[in-house]
Amino acid sequence: MNRLQKLSVAIVSVLLAINAVGVRIIAQTKSSEQIRHSIDIKSIATTVKPCQDFYTYANGQWLEHNPIPADRSSWGSGSELYEKNLVVLHQILEDAAKDTKAPKGSVARKVGDFYRAGMDEARIEGEGAAPLKNELARIGAIKAVTGLQDEIAHLHRLTITPVFGFFAYQDFKNSTRIIAQLYQAGLGLPDRDYYTKTWMKSRKRFASSTPNTLSKCSSCLAISLHRRQTKRTR
16 A cells, blocks of 8 residues: 555544544643534524524624624634634644554554644655655656556546546435445546647737736826816816
8 A cells, every 4th residue: 555545544544533532632621611502592682683683683792792703704602613623623633643552453543643743844854755755656647648558547446536527415406315426536636728739829928918907098098188188177
């Protein structure tokens, strides 16, 4: 098993660990911390009549005591839940990383090793792209369409999805069914034009014409202002 395959296994292990350990972490939360229920009675603005403004009645107190943070463009109860989930997930990873006695091959050990490896910035910076050397060599050795096809299949086995993505999802026309879904994937640039020579030519034309265009716009603006001033003096 190469390094990328091990990384893929570790990622899956993280997800499994979150599912298996998450409930235990929450159960071990300090008794001093109160668990909020889905309906918070304190959020209700009892001074507002629900038949006149139900939204303010249901959320008035919450809105008053939860202004949008300065570093956010929006904020809501869903944002609070997301942030709390991040804290729980982070605690799961931290606990797994500290547990150096976990049996080799166990979920806890895989999660801990994966997290420690991701947090070891010095090693990551030192190795650079070296861990990808063999994979890049495979790509560089492609000489024909068949080689490209083999490489695409190889990357998909590593849970990397070049060219297309394939997964199971709900049928958009019949929500009672789960069907196979196929979609375009693997393009790093915004759209097709970035991969063609036409885009480069267009970019050069735009760059060369921009000063002239701006000059013409300035002239038009000056003429327009002059005409307005002339009408006023009349």
